[in-house]
Amino acid sequence: MIIKMPKAGTIEIAPSILSADFAKLADEISQVEKTGIKILHLDVMDGHFVPNITIGPPVIAKIRKHSNLFFDSHLMISEPEKYADAFIKAGVNNITFHIEVVPNPTDFIKKLRDSGVSAGLCLNPETPVSKIEKFAHLADMILVMTVHPGFGGQSFILEAAKKIKPIRQIVGKDIRIEVDGGIDAETAGIVSELGADTLVAGNAIFGKSDRPAAIEAIQKACRR
Helix, strand or coil, rough: CCCCCCCCCCEEEEEEHHHHHHHHHHHHHHHHHCCCCCCCEEEECCCCCCCCCCHHHHHHHHHCCCCCCCCEEEEECCCHHHHHHHHHHCCEEEEEEEECCCCCHHHHHHHHCCCCCCEEEEEEECHHHHCCCCCCHCCCCCEEEEECCCCCCCCCCCHHHHHHHHHHHCCCCEEEEEECCCCCCCHHHHHHHHHHCEECCCCHHCCCHHHHHHHHHHHHHHHH
């Protein structure tokens, strides 16, 4: 399913299903989709690059049948190049990979684009901006981790968030900057002010009984 990434510049909230109730995942996704959000964030972990294991292509293929949202897959795995085709076949619309595990980002970004999906480039809290500088303009989105990847519910790392500003200066206004980790109604204003336009939130949305109100609170924080 070809679904385009929303144009850069508009603030988009991307609920992360990592914090959803997997026993009723289709219903959980439906609840947030009804609020008008456009992006669903899919955290993929392999137990190797990060110390946790989550979902893979079979689960994504199942939920694809129940949603028309833009599937933003974040591959926190050691060999994203090896498994990219399986995720694309399952129905993702974007693949974000970590600069720490891909030696030739240029070729991989081209492969993703040629396969009909957009490409995101991610850096961990301890990874300097210089690591992605010469590749950033090739991507459709840059993902800045504001927690150490692997588990939801961690505390927001302000020093990591500060990388958003120089990245925005590097990529300009036409590439999305996504931020993931500790995002809620308190931190959303900080990252949007720094230049992020795509905010991943897990516990701050799925951890609340009123999902529409939770999303609205984050959106309002970005407009302050």
